[in-house]
Amino acid sequence: MGDTGFTLEPLGTCFGAVITDIDLRHIDGPTHHELHDAWIEFGLLIFPGQFLQRQEQDRFARCFGELEFTAAPIANLGKDGRLHSADDDDVVKAIRGNEGWHHDSTYMPVQAKGAVFTAEIIPSAGGATGFADMRAAYEALDPATQIRLSELRAYHSLYYSMDRVGLLPTATDDQGRPQGYGYQVDTPCLRPLVKVHPESGRPNLLIGRHAHEIEGLDPAESEKFLDDLNATACSPDRVYHHQWQVGDAVLWDNRRLMHQATPYDMNEPRRMWHTRIAGDPATELALNQTG
Numbered sequence: 001m002g003d004t005g006f007t008l009e010p011l012g013t014c015f016g017a018v019i020t021d022i023d024l025r026h027i028d029g030p031t032h033h034e035l036h037d038a039w040i041e042f043g044l045l046i047f048p049g050q051f052l053q054r055q056e057q058d059r060f061a062r063c064f065g066e067l068e069f070t071a072a073p074i075a076n077l078g079k080d081g082r083l084h085s086a087d088d089d090d091v092v093k094a095i096r097g098n099e100g101w102h103h104d105s106t107y108m109p110v111q112a113k114g115a116v117f118t119a120e121i122i123p124s125a126g127g128a129t130g131f132a133d134m135r136a137a138y139e140a141l142d143p144a145t146q147i148r149l150s151e152l153r154a155y156h157s158l159y160y161s162m163d164r165v166g167l168l169p170t171a172t173d174d175q176g177r178p179q180g181y182g183y184q185v186d187t188p189c190l191r192p193l194v195k196v197h198p199e200s201g202r203p204n205l206l207i208g209r210h211a212h213e214i215e216g217l218d219p220a221e222s223e224k225f226l227d228d229l230n231a232t233a234c235s236p237d238r239v240y241h242h243q244w245q246v247g248d249a250v251l252w253d254n255r256r257l258m259h260q261a262t263p264y265d266m267n268e269p270r271r272m273w274h275t276r277i278a279g280d281p282a283t284e285l286a287l288n289q290t291g
Contacts, residue, residue, distance in 0.1 A: 006031065008038060013240050014136040015257070016044040024050050024060045024249060032063050035251075039064065039114070040199050043256045044131050044240070051247040052118050054273060061116040061275040064251070068105060068112050068276040069181075074098075075271035077121065085266035090169040094180065097167045098261040100209035101132060101234050104254050104276060106156040107182050107189055107210045109289040112254045114277040119244040121271040126264030128241040129250075131257045134205040137233035138194060146194070149205070153287065154226065155188035156210040164209075188213075189286035193229075197255050198283040205233055208258050234258065244272075255284070 006022035017038060024047060027035070039045055052060065054071040061067060076084045076091060084091040105112040117129070138146065159178065162168045171179040193214070195206040207230055214222040241262065242250060252259065254277075264270060279285075 006034075010042065011044075011046075011240055013133075014238055015042055015133040016046070016131065016240050017042040018046045018048065020048065022047065024052060025056050027060070027063065036064065039251060039253060043133060043135070043253045045251045046242060047249040047251070048245065049247045050118070050249040052249055057116055057118055057249070057273060057275050060249075061251075061277055064277050065113050065280070066278045068108075068110075068278040071118075071273045071275045073271055074117075074274050075121075075269070076266055077269040077271050083267070083269060088170070090171055090180075092266060093162070093167040093169055095261060095266075096263075097162050097165065097209075099263065100161060100165065101130075101230055101258045101260045102161070102208035102210055103206065103258055105182075105279070106191060106206070106208065107158040107161075107185060109185070109189060109286050110281050111191070111279045111284040111286070112276050113279045113284065114252055114254045116249060116251050116275045116277070118249045118273045119246055120273060121269050122244050122246055123264040123268040123270050126262060127270050128243045128262045130239055130241045130260040130262060131252060132234040132259070133238045133256065134207070134233060134258055135197070135200075135202055135256050136238045137235075138203050138205045140238075146203075149229075150192070150194045150203075152193045152214050152216070153190055154193060154207075154211040154214045154222070155190055156208075156286075157185070157188040157212065158182035158210060160188070160212045161209040164212075187288065190215075190288040191286055195255070198280065200256075204256050205229070207233060255279075 007020045009018045058070045169178045196203050
């Protein structure tokens with residue numbers, strides 16, 4: 001692609017590309033600009049066989065913005081080497097919760113821009129990560145539905161999404177709130193169901209498991225409406241599931257794509273590393289929050 005030397009191969013879906021012939025540890029200015037353009041165009045970039053260390057992963061992520069947080073483990077393998085496998089284990093609950101389609105950090109005052117995700121340890125089967133294109137989902141709607149959705153807003157809450165599937169953590173803080181990132185937000189964040197991407201200028205659905213209580217609808221009606229919309233949006237023609245190999249790195253646009261974890265045998269270890277790229281408050285601040 002361009003003059004930078006890397007090779008880009010589209011996935012053949014409505015989004016996503018595999019990039020090879022590149023070392024993410026050493027990216028010059030022109031290469032960064034071409035990768036950024038590819039990221040906006042394709043939404044998901046897959047880099048096989050990079051084997052990034054955590055600091056290298058964070059350095060690469062910073063090419064695309066400030067960080068919401070540095071590389072953090074998404075794993076059923078603890079620091080002490082203990083395998084978390086019981087259904088009532090808070091680590092397992094968090095992993096299972098991510099099996100619902102979602103955008104990252106919509107429950108935080110500022111929604112994340114994107115993320116870099118890498119594979120260190122993978123199970124013998126399962127554990128793929130799914131991605132779904134919310135730009136294509138919006139474009140597939142009829143004009144009347146597009147207009148209706150553009151007028152609707154919903155609240156987003158991690159407490160809501162985990163409570164709904166019975167996976168709230170057992171551990172609580174000194175105020176009785178569940179422990180863990182995202183539970184400390186006291187007021188659910190209000191967001192539109194249709195959001196114009198600040199860089200592409202194209203509208204995307206902004207939905208997922210954290211969304212609830214659409215303004216103007218009663219809770220039961222809102223829940224069914226959002227469930228149906230999520231199911232329609234994540235139809236197979238707009239979804240790609242990445243089956244990981246050790247050393248893989250991916251970069252995705254959280255403003256355009258939803259994603260989900262998929263099950264694997266919790267008696268086998270799996271350790272991934274997640275670096276989250278912070279959103280711009282000028283464009284990603286919740287409607288009911290102040291900057």
